[in-house]
Amino acid sequence: MRGTMRILALLLLGLLAACHRETRETDASVPFSQSGLATTTTVIAGGAASSRPDPRIERFEKSAWHVSEGQRLYTQFNCVECHAHGGGGIGVPLIDDQWIYGSSSPQIVATLIQGRPNGMPSYRRLLTEEQMWQLAAYVRSMAGQVPKDVPPSRGDTAANTPPLTLEEARPQHDSNLDAGSR
Amino acid sequence: MTRVDGPDFSGDALHAALAKTWSDAPGFWGWLATVDHKRVGRRYIVTAFVFLGLGGVLALLMRLQLARPESGLISADRYNQIFSMHGTTMMFLFAVPVMEAFAVYLIPLMMGTRQIAFPRLNAFSYWIYLFGGVFLWIAFLLNIGPEAGWFAYVPLAGPEYSPGKRTDVWAQLITFTEVAALAGAVELITTILKQRAPGMSLNRMPLFAWSILVTSFMIVFAMPAVMLASSFLISDRLVGTQFYNPTEGGDALLWQHLFWFFGHPEVYIIFIPAVGFVSQITETFSQRQVFGYPLMVMAVVSIGLLAFGLWVHHMFATGLPRIGYSFYTAASMMIALPGGVQIFCWTATIWSGRPRWETPLWWVVAFIVTFVIGGLSGVMVASVPLDLQLHDSYFVVAHFHYVLIGGAVFPLLGAVTYWFPKFSGRLMAEPLGRWNVLFSFLTFHLTFFPMHLTGLLGMPRRVYTYPHGLGWDSLNLVSSIGAFLFAASVLLFFGNMVWSLSRGRAAGANPWNAASLEWKMPSPPPCYNFDHIPVVESRTPLWDDDRPVIPGLQTDKRELLVTTAIDAHSDLRDASAPPNAWPFFAAIATTIAFLGSIFTPWAVIWGALLMAVPLIFWFWPHDPLEPKPEQGDE
Amino acid sequence: MSPIQSALHPAGAHAAATATLFQIFLGVTGFFFLLVLLFLGWAILRRDRGTASDKRLRLTVAAWAMLITVGLFGLTLASYATDRSLFFAGHDQKPLRLKVTAQQWWWEVRYNGATPAQTITTANEIHLPLGRPAQIELEADDVIHSLWIPNLVGKEDLIPGRTTDLQLLPRQVGRFRAQCAEFCGLQHAHMALDVVVDTPEQFAAWEARSLQPAPAPRSEAQKRGHAIVTGMHCSGCHAITGTDAFGTVGPDLTRVASRATLAAGELPNARAWLTRWIADPQAIKPGNRMPRIPLTPAQRSDVVAYLETLK
Secondary structure, three states, X not given: OHHHHHHHHHHHHHHHHHHHHHOOOOOOOOOOOOOOOOOOXXXXXXXXXXXXXXXXXXXXXXXXXXXXXXXXXXXXXOXXXXXXXXXXXXXXXXXXXXXXXXXXXXXXXXXXXXXXXXOEOOXXXXXXXXXXXXXXXXXXHHOOOOOOOOOOOOOOOOOOOOXXXXXXXXXXXXHHHHHHHO | OOOEOXXXXXXXXXXXXXXXXXXXXXXXXXXXXXXXXXXXHHHHHHHHHHHHHHHHHHHHHHHHHHOOOOOOOOOXXXXXXXXXXXXXXXXXXXXXXXXXXHXXXXXXXXXXXXXXXXXXXXXXXXXXXXXXXXXXXXXXXXXXXXXXXXXOOOOOOOOOOOOOOHHHHHHXXXXXXXXXXXXXXHHHHHHHHHOOOOOOOHHHOOHHHHHHHHHHHHHXXXXXHHHHHHXXXXXXXXXXXXXXXXXXXXXXXXXXXXXXXXXXXXXXHHHHHHHHHXXXXXXXXXXXXXXXXXXXXXXXXXXXXXXHHOHHHHOHHHOOOHHHXXXXXXXXXXXXXXXXXXXXXXXXXXXXXXXXXXXXXXXHHHHHHHHHXXXXXXXXXXXHHHHHHHOOEHHHHHHHHHHHHHHHHHHHHHHHHXXXXXXXXXXXXXXXXXXXXXXXXXXXXXXXXXXXXXXXXXXXXXXXXXXXXXXXXXXXXHHHHHHHHHHHHHHHHXXXXXXXXXXXXXXXXXXXXXXXXXXXXOOOOOOOOOOOEEOOOOOOHHHOOOOOEEOOOEOOOOEEEEEOOOOOOEEEEEEOOOOOOHHHHHHHHHHHHHHHHHHOOHHHHHHHHHHHHHHHHHOOOOOOOOOOOOOOOO | OOOOXXXXXXXXXXXXXXXXXXXXXXXXXXXXXXXXXXXXXXXXXXXXXXXXXXXXXXXXHHHHHHHHHHHHHHHXXXXXXXXHHXXXXXXXXXXXXXXXXXXXXXXXXXXXXXXXXXXXXXXXXXXXXXXXXXXXXXXXXXXXXXXXXXXXXXXXXXXXXXXXXXXXOEOOOEEEEEEEOOOOOOOHHHOEEEEEEEOHHHHHHHHXXXXXXXXXXXXXXXXXXXXXXXXXXXXXXXXOOOOOOEOOOOOOOOOHHHOOEEOOOOEEOOHHHHHHHHHOHHHHOOOOOOXXXXXXXXXXXXXXXXXXXXX
């Protein structure tokens, strides 16, 4: 009996977690500051994420609303142009696990704010920090880095994926070395 | 030695034998395992009325919000969930189930048989319906309630514009109700076609049976469309298919075609059983057969057919070819013809009969007045140019509440009053009932009549608030006040039911002197319904002087008489399944599979395996005509 | 003042014909309703019971069915005739062509000219010349919306992946309110637009004015505001012709001060409201796509000062 109760309690907790996932947090402004964000100098290529967990990570990455808003921004601010739908093109692919400037949300936000060499522009003038967090959460969802029940399965846009048979095999190389020479 | 009923075996001895065979085990297990169509039907009805209450509370919340312009009472997000839940609850958890519930209870009694066909499927259908409804409401309370309306148009309901699991919950609820409704429809069709009392040829069936037969066939043909639509939606949302994504070759309008191919018949699935209620009530209280029986049957059948030909009138604003629209205008207009003929026949029945003005007949009067208004505003929205102005405005809200409340809920409340003595053995309180009709009628019109005007003045539907100064303020306030009064009248009705359940005047077998077979046995009916299977020689068997029976069914096992489909000649004796809890467990397994598949497509695989276990036990082969001492086959 | 969002107060050829058709329907259906009521009343009050035979009723029901058929036939014909006549309304004139694109939760309006320089882009406001038919091409970017200008014409859906169109013929000068009629998400209730019917001269003047680039800022405050608008977040989404702001995500602001309302018909376009809107759009229209931009009050008043020059 106690066992069942425990399972029930767990289930209930799981359901309560749904509340956060579903909330349409329309007013999610975060203070506009760069404190605590990684910078180009603190993030070395492929470096580890900051050891201090940022509460905003959970807030944005576990919210279906924010991830979905990130998806919209991804299209509207034309990330597709370079990164395609995660597969990369002119820019680096986003669905793999090879990240030059770090793959945690704060690091992605830092990248968006500061821009990166070899073509990644700064979005400081275009996006608010809240929107960058939403974008970061969505970008991470493309690589399966957010809980599975949060991100949408697809957008209502062109999926833009050529058939596998037409895809050329990409030469395998170390992206870290590659990043330096690009 | 097997015993059969007959002249030498009747009365108390027969009653004892049949009661032993047909009753459920006492206690919780018997409650869980029962397959008695009356117990299941009663549960169905009570559950549906609970959902009516819940849906009504949501309606009041909306009216509270809309009472004033720019009201900040309910946020946009909450309001959208509330109206989506109101529609979903009322359509899928109240209106369709309550009609099937009445049929599940009444049809076997009316047909003169001891049990519904496929009784275990019937129990399964109820449990699935219950679990689906409870699931939806728990989800709503946890902020995962549907948010894209009861119609869930894509792309708004698609993966990009409805993030999270809210729309998946809605789509999966559809799956639950589909399963429950289809199961019910199959049982009812079989019961009506194969288990009628000998002699009750199709042209002697009560009109209620005709309407349920047509309704059930409509369910069988309409539900697969929405099943397809919601499965596409779920797979678009869960596994990234592109059925509704226009940029990848999908089509947003595909959803609307599929949904309304179901959705329009759906309103007739709700309305046609009400036609049956009205026919039975009118017949009984006018003390004559309904005038124009063949016309009534033809009307019901033609409504059932036409209902499938007019779904596009929900899509007049989508820019489809004009010439196609003319066809759907004509079809939509045409449905007013059988409707008008029915109205005439009922009124003519009252006119030419000797009416006794009991409460159910007053509900019929309230129905006729209200429904005719709804039908006529329906003629207006059938016209393309008019519909382009009226569509998605409050005019349409007024129209379909006239049709659904006036056309289905008023007859339903009449039906409750009418059959309450059969269900409970007691009559509902008077003259409270009559005042209740008047009160409901007036407050209903106070609520919904102004909405015609609000819509013509330009107020669109599904808005969580509206600006001040467009001339909508006072009309909305009137509607809101009316809504609360109308809710009070429904509450009064519920109060009357509860009070009468224990204190009502005792009713005999046939308190209204009705003509159909369900009034033959004592009230409430014994678990075996009929001690001897009646033989029917006219459309109004209980008004005949001669009431023959046909003996010969076994009494020590559950046995039914099967008759031929058209003429109802005695055909065979068939076994009826004893009580069994496996339908309940199968429903639990199904629920787990359905819930799981909101989160992972693999749930379809392991869910199927999980469901296989109770199904194997449920269908474990045995010889059903072999007497089982324990009446269980686990 | 007559209602500005009402199907009962037509100011266009289509709405007028529809209103007439509505009266015809109301008359015919009212007649049938009256017949039903009379018969029902007679059935309730009738005293001489048990005299009639069903034969008389059978004749009556046949007559009744005929009457319904005739009535329905007439109504169908009237409906069809109206539909046809509306389709050809104003076909003798060259229509004004414009395009409305709906997005969650605002409307982009574009008058296509021969060259990009002759193209007018605005938002949440349609200007139409009196007496000239207009053909509005309708598209949606995200979900299904529906454009409904009750005083002028019935509604038409805007469906992603499809192009639909709406024809209308304004017959009365004035300012009307249109609203999205298809549920389109969180802020469906706040998705309106203004429809202004101008005299042909007024329209020509408006057209000429709208083709000009935005005026340059004059005062210091305006200049500071201009710098913020074009240099900070605003320009990421909004466009102002003739400046560095050419975002395509939000409404075009080139003539924002000339519009009567803000935020898709939600707020009156006045200094106080504009300031509040910029300060916290999410408090006013929760869920809309405009984020809260971090600006100091002084910066905000500069921005407002600049935006107010965009007439």
